[in-house]
Amino acid sequence: MSSNALRYEAAPARRRAILEQVRVKGFSSIADLAEALGVSDMTVRRDVRRLDELGEVRVVHGGVSLPPGHEFSAREHENAGPKHRIGQAAARLIRPGDTIAVDAGTTTYALVAALPDTFGGSVVTHSVPVMQALLETPTARCVGLGGDLYPLSRAFVGPATVEAAARLRVRWCFLGAAAIDDRGCYGAYDLERPTKQALMDIADYVVxxxxxxxxxxxxxxxxxxxxxxxxxxxxxxxxxxxxxxMERHDVRLVIADGEDIRQEAP
Known part of the structure; x- marks a missing residue:
């Protein structure tokens, strides 16, 4: 096989590797990609131009980033295994006819993916990916909260979203967060806080x-x-x-560890 043919065969694998690294980091420089792949800057530039043409990445000054709206997809690939197990464990808390609120985020999205096909309750959400996923669960009712679309989280936010939530009632609110410490849980952007708090306000239980x-x-x-x-x-x-x-405030702990799910007594 000629050297040109070998380079041709290697290109798809390189592009997949580039895409995976950009999905994880959000941005990578040409130099970093070249070093990681063991190829020249010119080879990387050729690959990222092709990925840009396909709409998979965006070539920017100094490197390559995800296109607008792809941040959610990148986060979805991070810690995919743990998120899947967490979603399955959370789904076990839900009864077949419950009304639940599902926050925006990739871990809460994993809960919706874990709902059984027979789930016949209602899901209140401002998350566009969650709404799309529920199209594949025809037995469930989806109550979508409109408002201003926030592309970073692919969710609706703002006063209209908060007002729509305030008219509803749910048994469970499944909340996502960016960080946790002994004081509570935190988000990255204040823009999302009012909607998340509105969902908590209408819930009997916040998980x-x-x-x-x-x-x-x-x-x-x-x-x-x-x-x-x-x-x-x-x-x-x-x-x-x-x-x-958690013990001081009687917060229940559920640990999804592989096939084993350990739960404290309520």
Missing amino acids: LLADAGKFRGSAPVLLASMERLHAIVTDAEPPASVRQA
């Missing part, structure tokens, strides 16, 4: 869904104090400080 990485994360916007939560579903034992705060 935080978060992979273990959120215990090591940092985010500026306080979404809910620990006492506001009724349960946390995660994939590993929380840090001691968080565990002690």
Whole structure:
């Protein structure tokens, strides 16, 4: 086989590797990609131009990033296994006819993906991906909350969204967050806070869904104090400080660890 043919065969694998790295990091420089792949800058530039033509990435000054609207897809691929297990564990809390609220985010999205085909309850949500997923669950009713579309989280936010939520009532609110400590859970953007709090306000029980990485994360916007939560579903034992705060406020812990799901008594 000629050297040109070998380069041709390697190109799809390189492009997949480039796409995976950009999905994980959000942005990568040409130099970093070339070093990671062991090829020249020119080869990487040729590959990213092709990915740009296909709409998979966007070539920007100094490197390559995800196109607008692809941030959710990138986050969905992060910690996919733990999120899947967390979604399955959370789904076991729900009765067949429950009315639930599902926050925007990739971990809460995993809950909807884990709902059984026979689920016949109602789902209140401002998340566009959740609405789309529920099209494949014809037995469930979806109550979509409109408002201003926030592309970063692919969700509706703003006064209209909050007002629509205030007219409703749900049994469970499944909440997402960017970080957790002993004081509570946090989000990255204040723009999303009023909608998340509106969903908590209409719920009998608030359940935080978060992979273990959120215990090591940092985010500026306080979404809910620990006492506001009724349960946390995660994939590993929380840090001691968080565990002690949960015990003080009677917050239930559900750990989805592989096939084993460990739950504290309510």
